[in-house]
Amino acid sequence: MADESKSRYLQYLELVTGPLEEKKRWRQYKARVKGLPDNYRxxxxxxxxxLMHFGPADGAGAxxxxxxxxxxxxRSAAxxxxxxxxxxxxxxxxxxxxxxxxxxxxxxxxxxxRFTSAIERAAQDDRKQ
Structure with a gap:
């Protein structure tokens, strides 16, 4: 019964905060960043x-x-x-x-x-009018 309650709690927590495994991976990544020489860091x-602004937005892919x-x-630092x-x-x-x-x-x-193609089609329609 306790395992079932914990499981529900973790499910709820992940629903609110996102997957816990991704957070663990992020913390590991940040620890690795801290280990780099200053200029590489x-x-x-x-x-x-x-990448935060323009890169992939999903947890696993990012x-x-x-x-x-x-x-x-x-590798480059080494x-x-x-x-x-x-x-x-x-x-x-x-x-x-x-x-x-x-x-x-x-x-x-x-x-x-897709955006470039749509603008090109719109520009062609201008020439027809």
């Missing part, structure tokens, strides 16, 4: 802010992306790869290409294409 935190980001930066060598000359181009590798990042590309 600064770069990861900047990319994280960008967490996979952040964990992959950590793999990249932990190898001594300069930050500019990771991002290249255009950090936005890098982060957009990085996001495109994840399903919800591809959603943004599809929506951009």
């Amino acid at each position: 600064t770069a990861v935190e900047a990319m994280e802010r960008y 967490m996979t992306m952040y964990e992959d980001l950590m793999e990249l930066f932990e 190898d001594g790869t300069p930050i500019r060598d990771i991002f290249g000359d255009d950090p936005v181009e890098f982060v957009e290409a990085f996001m495109a590798n994840y399903p919800l990042g591809q959603y943004r590309t599809r929506e951009r294409n």
Whole structure:
């Protein structure tokens, strides 16, 4: 009976706060970020802010992306790869290409294409009138 009550409580808690496993993964990710050298941590935190605004919004897909980001930066830090060598000359181009590798990042590309096509169709209708 106690296990059943706990299960209901956890179900309710996850309904209100989101999946507990995702929160655990997020805390683990943030601990890994803290373990990076200062310049790598600064770069990861900047990319994280960008991804929070423009990246995938779902928990599992986003967490996979952040964990992959950590793999990249932990390896780069271990190898001594300069930050500019990771991002290249255009950090936005890098982060957009990085996001495109994840399903919800591809959603943004599809929506951009859909939007561009709709504007093109509307512009063609202007020429007909």
